[in-house]
Amino acid sequence: MIGSVIEQKRILATSVPGPRSAELAARKAAAVSAGVGTGLPAYIVRGEGGILVDVDGNQLIDFGSGIAVTTVGNGNPKVVAAVQEQIAKFTHTCFMVTPYEQYVEVAEKLAELTPGDGEKRSALFNSGAEAVENAIKVARHHTGRQAVVAFDHAYHGRTNLTMGLTSKNMPYKHRFGPFAGEIYRVPMAYPYRWPTGPDACADEAFDEFVSLVHAQVGEENCAAVIIEPIQGEGGFIVPAPGFLAKVADYCTDNGILLIADEVQTGFARTGDWFASHHEGVVPDLITTAKGIAGGMPLAAVTGRADVMDSIHVSGLGGTYGGNPVACAAALASMEWMEETDACGRAREVEAIFRPRLETLADKYGVIGDIRGRGAMLAVELVSDLDAKTPDAALTGAVNRYCHGQGLVTLTCGTFGNVFRFLPPLSAPDELLHEGLDILEDAFAEHAG
Missing domain, CATH: 3.40.640.10 (Type I PLP-dependent aspartate aminotransferase-like (Major domain))
Structure with missing residues (x-):
């Protein structure tokens, strides 16, 4: 209901994307230029803080902020x-x-x-x-x-x-x-x-x-x-x-x-x-x-x-x-x-993300570099740490797994092998940790 507070919690009511999103995707194909792509075709009806709610009732964790746009969080009251x-x-x-x-x-x-x-x-x-x-x-x-x-x-x-x-x-x-x-x-x-x-x-x-x-x-x-x-x-x-x-x-x-x-x-x-x-x-x-x-x-x-x-x-x-x-x-x-103190909050986000990303790098030999500052962080995935061979296929697989589990993630990089993290600064710590748990599961599934 408009005006209600969205609980900052992931909820999977259906598959992601769900059936109503699939219907809308079919309408998009018939009405919108094929040149306009979508990374995760889960159609959104509401957003608040670090949560996006889709037409099927799924509550997705937002690690993209609309590509660094909703830094203050969707539905920021001010x-x-x-x-x-x-x-x-x-x-x-x-x-x-x-x-x-x-x-x-x-x-x-x-x-x-x-x-x-x-x-x-x-x-x-x-x-x-x-x-x-x-x-x-x-x-x-x-x-x-x-x-x-x-x-x-x-x-x-x-x-x-x-x-x-x-x-x-x-x-x-x-x-x-x-x-x-x-x-x-x-x-x-x-x-x-x-x-x-x-x-x-x-x-x-x-x-x-x-x-x-x-x-x-x-x-x-x-x-x-x-x-x-x-x-x-x-x-x-x-x-x-x-x-x-x-x-x-x-x-x-x-x-x-x-x-x-x-x-x-x-x-x-x-x-x-x-x-x-x-x-x-x-x-x-x-x-x-x-x-x-x-x-x-x-x-x-x-x-x-x-x-x-x-x-x-x-x-x-x-x-x-x-x-x-x-x-x-x-x-x-x-x-x-x-x-x-949004700048301070961005540094807190980095303090949450970086140790978790470093643990992933230590556990799986596929992260060649962890970089960025504040709430703008990334990992570069490679198939060979010594040769630094870009691994776009693994990057895509991890991305798809995260999407299916209700985590909105983004990839980037000239070679298509970089995962980028841009969470809203209003997202609570618990939500960030839950999203990182999903990321860890994705690596266990595809890089283990």
Whole structure:
């Protein structure tokens, strides 16, 4: 019943997915493009905290948060109240036509929370990809340069420009080209897979980065370097310590803007407000979305005031960007994060997950790497620990087992062999442990 509290407990009333979900899947096949896939076709009717309730009455444990979106939990009371209050007042005017205070308040809050103490400005949009597109626009306009440098294993979105920045072909880029030009790719400082080992990774990856930019682009032609402080879809790759700072200094020295894509890492997910904080890096521009608004569509580009203000009037915008209902949700989400010390909670989540994942790694010889920060963690599965051979088949089997047991899990990685964990920060400890119990059963079934 709407308004009732969902017990934070897994319940399997039917198989997962159940018969009503199967009926809806048949309707989807007849009405929705086959290009829109679903990982777990259990159709959801309600959600609260760390639980999703499907049409068959199953209560599923959520370890995905809609891909890092519902960080504050589904049905967060503060967000619900803010949305209800705003939607009863007005739903849309277009900020570029007749503005409203909520947009300004979100921009003020972003200036306060994002890395750096300097004066900042923001522009609001609808999605992470849209934010990235606009950050590139800003960088090119401000610098008068065209080239953009991105990294191996990067994911920045599904629009034409952002597909060009994204590294992985299937399913994101395959047969969708040609893509936007003046995009160059360099190696990521990927400690687990760096040829000479993790200790040399930061220095050697940086040297390769500098060499390739100089030879293939020319520093004077480079508008921006865009990087995820922890890569998302590429496999939750945490760059080798010091690498981000080196890249940031290089950009400053060469008049290149550093864009931190914090769409997935932002808003307390990694144990700090933004992952850039962990490395002491202050990007020139930062893109945010996902966890910003508790499930409502909102995104932002925040950056140095001189950079953001260099754009001519009406050079940035969009019909729905900074929608008032989404802004209300964002303000409520950020307030909840501050009141509950969401960053501290993310670190508590890591303290629960990491020992359990390490136990799995010790017990089964299939986990090559455990990585991530806060409530953004992952394990990389391999068939040979010495050769580090990616094992996408095992990853898929474990994922399917978890789904069948009512645990919503996600995979990722360039090689399809990474399990990622993104639980809501409002999920209680007991629910997290129950989900990890299911994960252990999955490994016992398929990796034992």
